[in-house]
Amino acid sequence: MFERILIATDGSKHSERAAEAGIEMAKLYGSAVTALFVVDIGKEYGPLGDLVSKVADDLIAGIRRNLQDQGEKATKKVAEIAEKSGIVVSRKIVEGYPADDIIRIAKEGKMNLIVMGGIGATGLEGFLLGSVADKVVRSSHIPVLVVRND
């Protein structure tokens, strides 16, 4: 049933817990796993980019590189967790809008399940869901496993 599982990670401890649950599912179902990090262009430097794009190209490039690095780290962490269970993970880092791109890549990759944390890097514990989790749960046409441990 869950041949292909998409694990969305923002590198937070919450998404790590979610990844662990996703890997457990993958073990049970023999699934192929993809770990996805979205470099959040809207949030991290969208407004800044609009305001000062001409004078701050270097700054923006630096922020972008930093987020790409975070993406490398976050997806590698998922791959490491999976490796312990003998599961190979494909890693994907894209630039865009997290919720939209999680949904898009799940569709494009014909995923059967999305796994994610209930909250993430902002981590306002006690809030029902973070905005990315909220949007994915509302708009996904495939099952979403939302993992909370706060």
Ligand SMILES: Nc1ncnc2c1ncn2[C@@H]1O[C@H](COP(=O)(O)OP(=O)(O)OP(=O)(O)O)[C@@H](O)[C@H]1O
């Ligand atoms: N940029 C991202 N790329 C991939 N997955 C993400 C990204 N951002 C969030 N997620 C996934 O969504 C889960 C919930 O994070 P979310 O961003 O919704 O909460 P938050 O960071 O606490 O709050 P908010 O971002 O709304 O301020 C994370 O644990 C992670 O699995």
Ligand SMILES: [Mg+2]
């Ligand atoms: Mg977030």
